[in-house]
Amino acid sequence: MCTSSHITRENGGMMNWPSTTKVIRDDGKVQEFKDSIKASYILSRNPNYFLCSSESMYIDSCAQQVPMDDMLQLRHIYFLIPSSKSCVPFSLHDLCSLAIKASTALEHTGRRGKIIGVKPYQDCKVQGNKYNNPTHTGLKPE
Structure with missing residues (x-):
């Protein structure tokens, strides 16, 4: 998909983040959890949304919803997607x-338990043809 469980710095080195579960909300805010939690915990606080793992999102495919009883994995990124887009x-x-x-x-990120704002970008472009690789986006803001 779009993101990987690793972040690459501009100089090419890998940057590790604390072992947390990250949930990115529709409004661009992110919440980190230092312990594994059930999907139902997040979903009960976000009616009309479903969770989708960043590792199961592909172009021209519908989202694979994380089941309510699943434990969210540490070092994984999840998105809250409006139910209308299921x-x-x-x-x-x-x-x-x-x-x-x-x-x-x-x-x-880096401060556990904090929710931070993210400015939404309107457009983006693809560099080359790298978007087909599920672990590399090649995406940059315009």
Whole structure:
């Protein structure tokens, strides 16, 4: 999909973040949890949304919803997606927008339990043809 469980710095080195579960909300805010939690915990506080793992999101495919009873995995990124979009396939633009939200949010995380704001980007472009690789986006804001 759009994001990976690793962040790469501009100089090419890998940057590790604390072992937390990250949930990125529709409004671009991110919440971190230092312990594994059930999807139902997040979903009960966000009616009319479902959770989707960043590792199961692909262009022209509908979102795979995380079941209520599943434990969210540490070092994974999840998105809260409006229920109205549960049967709508992701477009390149959709995934690009989510990747930018995640990238921007992760750039500013590090303090556990904090919710931070992320400015939404309107458009993005794909560099080359790298968007087909599920672990590399090649996406940059315009």
